Amino acid sequence: MPKLIIDDREIEVEAGTNLIEAARRLGIEIPHYCYHPALSIAGQCRLCMVDIEKTPRPTIACNTLAADGMVVRTDTERVRETRRSIMEFHLINHPLDCPVCDQAGECWLQIYYMKHGLYDPRMVDEKVHKPKAVPLGPHVILDAERCILCSRCVRFCDEITDTGELGIFNRGDHSELALFPGRDLTNNYSGNVVDICPVGALTDRDFRFQVRVWYLDTARSVCPGCARGCNIDVHVNRRRPHHAEGRRVARLKPRFNPDVNAWWMCDVGRYDQHGVVDSPGRLPVPLGRAGAAQVEVGWEEAVAAVADALRAHGPEAVAVLASPHMANEDLMALRVVLERAGVRQVAFRVPPAAPADGDDFLLRADRTPNVRGAELIGLDGDAAAILAAARAGRLRALWVFDHDLTTAGWPAAEVAEALGRVETLIYAGAVASATSARARWVLPTATWVEREGTLTNFEGRVQRFRTALEPLGRSLPAWELLGRVLAALGGTPPGPRAEHWFRALASAVPAFAGMTYRTVGDGGQMVAGAVPGGAPVPPGRRAVVGAAG
Amino acid sequence: MSAAVAFSPEQLAEVRRLQALYPDRRGALLPVLHMAQDTFGWISLDVEAYVAGLFDLSPAHVHEVVTFYTLYFRQPKGRHVVAVCHNLSCHLAGAPDILRHVRERLGIDVGETSDDGRVTLQSVECLCACEAAPMMQVDDRYELHLTPETVDRILEELR
Numbered sequence: 162m163p164k165l166i167i168d169d170r171e172i173e174v175e176a177g178t179n180l181i182e183a184a185r186r187l188g189i190e191i192p193h194y195c196y197h198p199a200l201s202i203a204g205q206c207r208l209c210m211v212d213i214e215k216t217p218r219p220t221i222a223c224n225t226l227a228a229d230g231m232v233v234r235t236d237t238e239r240v241r242e243t244r245r246s247i248m249e250f251h252l253i254n255h256p257l258d259c260p261v262c263d264q265a266g267e268c269w270l271q272i273y274y275m276k277h278g279l280y281d282p283r284m285v286d287e288k289v290h291k292p293k294a295v296p297l298g299p300h301v302i303l304d305a306e307r308c309i310l311c312s313r314c315v316r317f318c319d320e321i322t323d324t325g326e327l328g329i330f331n332r333g334d335h336s337e338l339a340l341f342p343g344r345d346l347t348n349n350y351s352g353n354v355v356d357i358c359p360v361g362a363l364t365d366r367d368f369r370f371q372v373r374v375w376y377l378d379t380a381r382s383v384c385p386g387c388a389r390g391c392n393i394d395v396h397v398n399r400r401r402p403h404h405a406e407g408r409r410v411a412r413l414k415p416r417f418n419p420d421v422n423a424w425w426m427c428d429v430g431r432y433d434q435h436g437v438v439d440s441p442g443r444l445p446v447p448l449g450r451a452g453a454a455q456v457e458v459g460w461e462e463a464v465a466a467v468a469d470a471l472r473a474h475g476p477e478a479v480a481v482l483a484s485p486h487m488a489n490e491d492l493m494a495l496r497v498v499l500e501r502a503g504v505r506q507v508a509f510r511v512p513p514a515a516p517a518d519g520d521d522f523l524l525r526a527d528r529t530p531n532v533r534g535a536e537l538i539g540l541d542g543d544a545a546a547i548l549a550a551a552r553a554g555r556l557r558a559l560w561v562f563d564h565d566l567t568t569a570g571w572p573a574a575e576v577a578e579a580l581g582r583v584e585t586l587i588y589a590g591a592v593a594s595a596t597s598a599r600a601r602w603v604l605p606t607a608t609w610v611e612r613e614g615t616l617t618n619f620e621g622r623v624q625r626f627r628t629a630l631e632p633l634g635r636s637l638p639a640w641e642l643l644g645r646v647l648a649a650l651g652g653t654p655p656g657p658r659a660e661h662w663f664r665a666l667a668s669a670v671p672a673f674a675g676m677t678y679r680t681v682g683d684g685g686q687m688v689a690g691a692v693p694g695g696a697p698v699p700p701g702r703r704a705v706v707g708a709a710g
Numbered sequence: 711m712s713a714a715v716a717f718s719p720e721q722l723a724e725v726r727r728l729q730a731l732y733p734d735r736r737g738a739l740l741p742v743l744h745m746a747q748d749t750f751g752w753i754s755l756d757v758e759a760y761v762a763g764l765f766d767l768s769p770a771h772v773h774e775v776v777t778f779y780t781l782y783f784r785q786p787k788g789r790h791v792v793a794v795c796h797n798l799s800c801h802l803a804g805a806p807d808i809l810r811h812v813r814e815r816l817g818i819d820v821g822e823t824s825d826d827g828r829v830t831l832q833s834v835e836c837l838c839a840c841e842a843a844p845m846m847q848v849d850d851r852y853e854l855h856l857t858p859e860t861v862d863r864i865l866e867e868l869r
């Protein structure tokens with residue numbers, strides 16, 4: 162393992178580590194644009210120059226591997242002057258439109274100009290003009306004037322998605338990032354090029370002009386869009402609610418986890434998941450009935466009624482359709498409630514109307530985040546049998562979580578018959594649906610960004626998601642409303658936080674034995690006996706290198 | 711891709727021979743693009759996609775190369791290409807007058823092709839014949855020490 166000295170400090174790194182990564186480990190940041198640890202080395206931006214002893218000129222750190230005995234300096238006057246000059250080059254044709262640029266506030270041109278530039282501009286000529294506000298596909302928009310031609314996005318489409326939509330065309334100061342004529346950036350990972358773009362050239366159409374990034378708050382979370390559970394950050398706009406017409410979730414960004422999703426997330430997760438949080442169909446308050454109409458009721462009334470319904474009819478006449486969208490804590494709380502009430506008919510596998518497909522990278526065919534958790538917690542009964550029991554008139558109370566049975570993969574006539582014959586239909590979920598509209602009691606639940614909890618992904622990795630927003634209206638996390646039902650049944654919830662339910666889970670279910678929120682941490686923890694498979698190899702890395710060189 | 715864009719078996723053998731000459735077969739991209747231009751007349755997007763397939767590259771990367779260089783034609787070109795040098799030595803020796811004369815004679819501007827498909831006109835950087843300025847290149851040969859009279863004769867002979 163090579164041992165080298167960077168800025169007078171010695172460090173030993175694995176062979177094959179470049180100087181940017183070696184310095185990073187010492188807490189020294191070598192500025193760079195084109196280098197990205199997931200992509201091949203381009204050496205294009207020239208910003209990562211460092212001085213290496215016995216080398217006549219500054220050298221790019223990205224393409225220099227740490228070698229034994231190397232003495233590197235990242236802070237000489239010559240390095241500083243080089244960075245200043247390179248910043249001046251990068252900004253020669255830059256339109257300086259920060260006031261209308263979404264990237265402002267998280268732009269590496271701004272950051273590095275303030276850190277390494279601060280020169281007096283000498284540019285007196287007309288700047289080169291290039292296409293602006295060009296949609297590249299459904300999610301990404303290009304401003305070619307802001308582009309510094311680092312080629313990260315081009316390499317992403319070659320080396321990660323293997324789709325090759327983008328290129329840098331023409332020459333000299335006419336060089337321009339663009340799509341191959343006739344193509345669109347429609348691959349399911351297109352949003353990632355916005356993340357890796359160090360400047361404002363590629364911005365997100367969904368986030369565009371919503372809110373300034375410095376007004377955003379961030380919470381670590383997990384994408385609920387499929388069974389992989391990509392690690393994400395949820396960015397929410399609480400401080401400027403008037404800027405985005407009440408939309409609170411501004412955007413989702415992938416969070417690095419080498420064992421799950423690496424640096425990436427798919428567009429299905431990024432753009433299709435947060436809509437529910439700010440959906441106009443959200444259920445803000447508990448509902449009961451006055452005649453045919455659904456009317457607002459207090460939680461106490463609703464909880465007491467649900468507890469009565471569970472206990473009044475006897476185990477044969479009560480069933481629960483839980484949901485794989487529920488967190489481990491919710492499912493544990495449900496299990497305890499059902500044990501307390503003596504209810505044994507519980508299932509969670511309601512078939513979707515049309516089975517989804519996975520893709521060749523992160524997205525799984527199972528578009529729910531917690532099937533594994535629901536299985537381990539022991540709620541995996543026969544959903545079709547519950548439907549049949551309801552149709553046969555054997556159920557007097559049915560409690561449905563999240564599912565809209567009327568759009569599920571069951572024949573509509575059978576669902577209608579079943580819902581018609583159940584005396585007390587209880588619905589718990591975040592969004593109104595044809596199922597909730599038929600319910601006697603509607604219990605509004607908080608969405609995943611409005612609460613904390615854990616999910617168990619398809620591999621058996623338990624992962625935490627955290628609270629980014631307050632629950633809408635009077636909605637409650639499912640574990641909390643289940644705790645209230647438990648109390649109404651004479652039981653005692655383990656405590657006032659989700660974590661208490663997780664502890665109850667860890668002591669009741671052997672697969673979770675010994676786990677705490679602390680041990681799960683930010684990287685997740687495998688349930689007992691599960692073997693981690695690691696993040697999948699990107700499609701662009703699977704081909705045999707060498708054929709194309 | 712249109713069915714017309716395909717090399718003959720002999721040409722495909724030549725592509726493989728060229729690719730084998732380089733440690734990275736992409737090194738053969740330029741000569742193969744020239745072959746394609748000679749065969750198909752110009753480099754259309756279909757040709758780029760076809761060549762990309764021969765190299766297992768994305769069409770975007772072939773497009774990068776084609777747009778980088780000036781010797782690949784991205785529109786149909788005339789049967790002959792006239793390239794008048796406009797660089798320093800030729801300029802001092804009267805290239806602007808020569809170019810104006812050529813434009814008037816052909817009735818087209820730089821970058822255009824005559825209506826009969828006979829000639830495409832270009833204005834180019836130094837072609838390394840400063841000692842014989844002003845000069846132009848007509849297809850594969852140099853025409854040196856140009857005057858309006860010699861230009862007329864040269865253009866007459868192009869069919």
